[in-house]
Structure formats: structure tokens, C-alpha cells
Amino acid sequence: MDRIDHMGALFMRHPATVMKSSAALARYVTCCLLGGALFLMAVTPVRADEIVCITCHSALPEKYGEPVKLWKGSVHAENGIACNACHGGDPRDAANAMKKDRGFLGAPKYNNVPEFCGRCHVGVLKDYLSSAHGRALASGGPNCVICHGNHQIVKASLELINEKSCSRCHSYERAKLIRGAMQETEAMVVAIDARIMAFKQVGTDTERMEKELFATRNRFHSLFHNVDVKKVIEESTRIKGELKKIETALAALDQQSHTHKLVGALAVAGALLAALLAHLLRKTFD
Ligand code: HEC
Ligand code: HEC
Ligand code: HEC
Ligand code: HEC
Ligand code: HEC
Numbered sequence: 001m002d003r004i005d006h007m008g009a010l011f012m013r014h015p016a017t018v019m020k021s022s023a024a025l026a027r028y029v030t031c032c033l034l035g036g037a038l039f040l041m042a043v044t045p046v047r048a049d050e051i052v053c054i055t056c057h058s059a060l061p062e063k064y065g066e067p068v069k070l071w072k073g074s075v076h077a078e079n080g081i082a083c084n085a086c087h088g089g090d091p092r093d094a095a096n097a098m099k100k101d102r103g104f105l106g107a108p109k110y111n112n113v114p115e116f117c118g119r120c121h122v123g124v125l126k127d128y129l130s131s132a133h134g135r136a137l138a139s140g141g142p143n144c145v146i147c148h149g150n151h152q153i154v155k156a157s158l159e160l161i162n163e164k165s166c167s168r169c170h171s172y173e174r175a176k177l178i179r180g181a182m183q184e185t186e187a188m189v190v191a192i193d194a195r196i197m198a199f200k201q202v203g204t205d206t207e208r209m210e211k212e213l214f215a216t217r218n219r220f221h222s223l224f225h226n227v228d229v230k231k232v233i234e235e236s237t238r239i240k241g242e243l244k245k246i247e248t249a250l251a252a253l254d255q256q257s258h259t260h261k262l263v264g265a266l267a268v269a270g271a272l273l274a275a276l277l278a279h280l281l282r283k284t285f286d
Contacts (some may be wrong), residue, residue: 052097
């Protein structure tokens with residue numbers, strides 16, 4: 001707890017840190033406790049055009065220049081996680097940037113990728129290591145990069161579970177069961193979110209519901225990496241039960257509300273927007 005508070009203070013002292021939302025921040029703080037020195041480098045606001053890794057590598061050919069282009073469109077770039085946050089090294093000193101004594105780690109080998117990413121994504125690493133995938137890492141199991149890519153990592157979604165990606169090593173059957181169970185719950189989360197936002201826009205106090213949804217959503221999105229079909233289905237069902245409680249509270253609000261119609265219209269607009277976004281996202285992933 002003490003350390004979390006300390007991390008909080010750290011962020012306060014670095015207002016230029018590019019954390020976009022309190023959600024990302026909260027997860028970042030929890031996921032980065034073991035990030036240590038690398039964490040500090042990650043949050044020290046160095047502008048992209050001042051990072052020597054980027055200026056030098058931009059001018060390099062092929063596999064040495066490509067990472068810069070790919071990284072620019074990534075969720076990491078968006079959150080201020082630059083080359084040195086992952087690879088170590090000194091982002092301010094071109095002559096010594098890749099020296100071991102400046103903390104340079106190089107590029108990880110296949111089997112070392114999970115630990116490499118897991119310095120920040122601590123919870124995911126733990127689930128992954130204890131899963132069938134993690135246990136099979138040295139004998140054909142997928143590492144993080146197989147599913148997420150390396151430099152162009154984007155926000156994760158269930159679209160990552162698809163036949164093309166998941167039938168490279170085994171049949172799609174079990175993957176399909178997981179996607180099916182999670183998709184229904186995801187749809188509920190999206191719909192509830194739109195309804196809460198609609199109430200919020202007309203001035204209803206939705207803080208408690210927002211908090212509940214936030215916690216439930218986080219728990220839900222930490223389900224996947226165990227890839228245990230039975231566990232994912234059971235837990236998704238349990239989470240759906242919790243979401244139904246929020247739906248009940250929303251229904252009560254619906255009844256009380258004088259602004260029922262306006263809220264309805266906003267919810268429909270919200271749902272349409274969500275559907276459009278989902279459609280565009282799917283297109284990007286196809
Ligand atoms: C002055 C130019 C220059 C700077 C500055 C620079 N690099 Fe490099 N980097 C290179 C070149 C050239 C190579 C390929 C040859 C080699 O491995 O030394 C390379 C290779 C790499 C590799 C691949 C190593 C491997 O094992 O295959 C990584 C990862 C890397 N750089 C990351 C970084 C990071 C992170 C920084 C900033 C902290 C950085 N570089 C700064 C020029 C640079
Ligand atoms: C999110 C973590 C992460 C970030 C940020 C990141 N890299 Fe990498 N990089 C990796 C991983 C993981 C590999 C290992 C390759 C693989 O497994 O696909 C790698 C490999 C490399 C390689 C070796 C490529 C090869 O084919 O041998 C270079 C060069 C490199 N990165 C440069 C960079 C540069 C320059 C930046 C900043 C623009 C950067 N990386 C940002 C994770 C990262
Ligand atoms: C230095 C810390 C750090 C390292 C190392 C790192 N990440 Fe991240 N990652 C972040 C931060 C910060 C975010 C943005 C906040 C968030 O969404 O958690 C993020 C976001 C992500 C997301 C999107 C999360 C979402 O909500 O959809 C994925 C996926 C991801 N990282 C995968 C990886 C993979 C794979 C690696 C290794 C190749 C890696 N990360 C290495 C810090 C790191
Ligand atoms: C690089 C190869 C590889 C890829 C790609 C891959 N898997 Fe696997 N997967 C394995 C291996 C190896 C096992 C363990 C042996 C087995 O059960 O088939 C496994 C097992 C599983 C299991 C059974 C877990 C258990 O506890 O019984 C599920 C479910 C699964 N994978 C889902 C997926 C999904 C979903 C994807 C796509 C997002 C995927 N896999 C992509 C290699 C892979
Ligand atoms: C078999 C494919 C697969 C592998 C291997 C894998 N992931 Fe994921 N990852 C996914 C999928 C699918 C999701 C989306 C789950 C969801 O939407 O609930 C995801 C979600 C994430 C998220 C966002 C979690 C959140 O709370 O929103 C992060 C961060 C992440 N993965 C990092 C990693 C890291 C780090 C590793 C390696 C230790 C890894 N992943 C290995 C498929 C994979």
C-alpha cells in the first residue's frame with residue numbers, strides 16, 4: 001500500500017507523464033510495482049524527438065529502423081513507453097545508449113519475452129506462467145509477442161482470439177468456446193457502460209455504478225490468459241450475474257427518471273457509436 005501511495009506521489013510530480021485516463025493510471029500503478037528503475041525511466045518525461053534511440057534508429061535500414069515506425073502507432077507510444085522502457089539503455093546519450101552499464105538489455109530471445117513484458121504486466125505474467133501456454137513456452141507455447149506483436153501492440157480485445165491466430169498450433173475449438181463465453185459478457189459491459197454514460201450526461205449521480213463496472217470490467221479482462229476453458233466459462237457466468245445487478249439498478253433509475261426519453265435517446269446513440277467503433281476495430285484487425 002505504502003508503495004502504491006509512493007507511486008501516486010511520483011505521478012503528481014510528473015504532470016507531463018502521458019497517462020491518458022485514471023483507468024490506465026490505476027492499472028499502470030498496480031502493474032508496475034516491480035518495474036523498479038525501468039519504471040522511473042518510463043515515467044520521466046523525455047520527448048520522443050529527444051530520445052536518441054528513436055532519432056538514430058529512424059535513420060537505420062530494415063529490421064533496425066522498422067521498430068520505430070511500428071512503435072509510433074502503438075498503445076505504448078500513446079502511454080509514453082518508449083524504446084528504453086522496454087529495452088533499457090540511456091535515452092539521452094547517443095554515444096553510450098546501448099551500453100550494458102546503462103542498463104541496456106538488448107532484444108529478448110523467444111523464451112525470455114514473457115519475463116521481459118512481465119516487468120510491467122505483472123498480473124498477466126503470473127496468469128500466463130501458470131497457464132497451459134506458459135507451461136509449454138519452451139515446447140511450442142506462444143509467448144506474448146505471438147499474440148500481441150512486438151512493436152505495434154495495440155489495445156487488447158477479444159478480436160485477438162480468431163481462427164487465423166489461434167489455429168496455428170492446435171484446433172480452434174477450445175479458443176472458440178473461450179471467445180463465445182467472453183463475447184456475451186463483453187457485450188453486457190459495453191451496453192451497461194453506454195447506459196451509465198447516458199445517465200451521467202443528464203446529471204444523474206452514477207459514481208457508485210461506474211466504480212462497480214470499472215472493478216468488474218478489470219476482473220473480466222484479467223480472465224483470458226489462463227486459457228482454462230472451464231474456468232473462463234464459470235467466471236464469465238459469475239461476472240454476468242454481477243453485471244445483472246448493475247442492470248437492475250439502472251432499470252430502477254430508468255423508472256425514476258423524468259428525463260427517461262432523453263436518456264433513452266442518448267443510450268441508443270451511445271450504443272450505435274459503440275457498434276460503429278467495434279465495426280471499425282474489427283476492420284482494423286481483419
Ligand atoms: C547512434 C545510433 C544508435 C543509438 C543512439 C541507439 N541505437 Fe540501437 N542499434 C543501433 C545499431 C547500428 C544497431 C545494430 C547493430 C548492433 O546491434 O549494434 C542497433 C541495435 C539495437 C537493438 C537490437 C540488438 C540485438 O540484440 O539485436 C536494440 C533492441 C536497440 N538497438 C535498441 C536501442 C535502444 C533502446 C536505444 C536507446 C536507449 C538505442 N538502441 C540507441 C544504433 C543505435
Ligand atoms: C513493448 C516493449 C518494446 C518497446 C516499447 C520497443 N521494443 Fe524493440 N523489441 C521488443 C521485443 C519483445 C523484441 C524481440 C523481438 C520479438 O520477439 O519479436 C524487440 C526487438 C527489437 C529489435 C531487434 C529486431 C530484430 O529483428 O532483430 C530492435 C532493433 C528493436 N527492438 C528496437 C526498438 C526501438 C528502436 C524501439 C523504440 C522505437 C523499440 N524497440 C521499442 C519490445 C519492445
Ligand atoms: C515499461 C513498462 C512496460 C513494458 C516493459 C511493457 N508494457 Fe505493455 N503497457 C505498458 C503501459 C504503461 C500500458 C498502457 C496502460 C495500460 O493499458 O495498462 C501498456 C499497455 C499494453 C497493452 C494494452 C492493454 C490494454 O488495456 O488493452 C498490451 C496488450 C501490452 N501493453 C502488451 C505488452 C507486451 C506484449 C509487452 C512486451 C513485448 C509489453 N506490453 C511491455 C507498460 C509496459
Ligand atoms: C504458438 C502456438 C500456439 C498458439 C498461436 C496458440 N496456442 Fe493455445 N496452446 C498451445 C500449446 C502448446 C498448448 C498446450 C497443449 C494443448 O493443450 O494443446 C495450448 C493449449 C491451449 C488451450 C488449452 C488450455 C488448457 O488448460 O487445457 C486453450 C484453450 C488454448 N490453447 C487457446 C488458445 C487461443 C485462444 C489462442 C489464440 C489467441 C491460442 N491458444 C494460440 C500453443 C498455441
Ligand atoms: C494466446 C494469445 C495471447 C498470449 C500468449 C498473450 N496474450 Fe495478452 N491478451 C490476449 C487476448 C485475447 C487479450 C484480450 C482479453 C480481453 O479482452 O479480455 C489479451 C489482453 C492483454 C492485456 C490487457 C489486459 C487487460 O487487463 O485489459 C495485456 C496487458 C496483455 N494481454 C499482455 C500480455 C503479456 C505481457 C503476455 C505475455 C506474458 C500476453 N499478453 C500473452 C492474448 C494473448
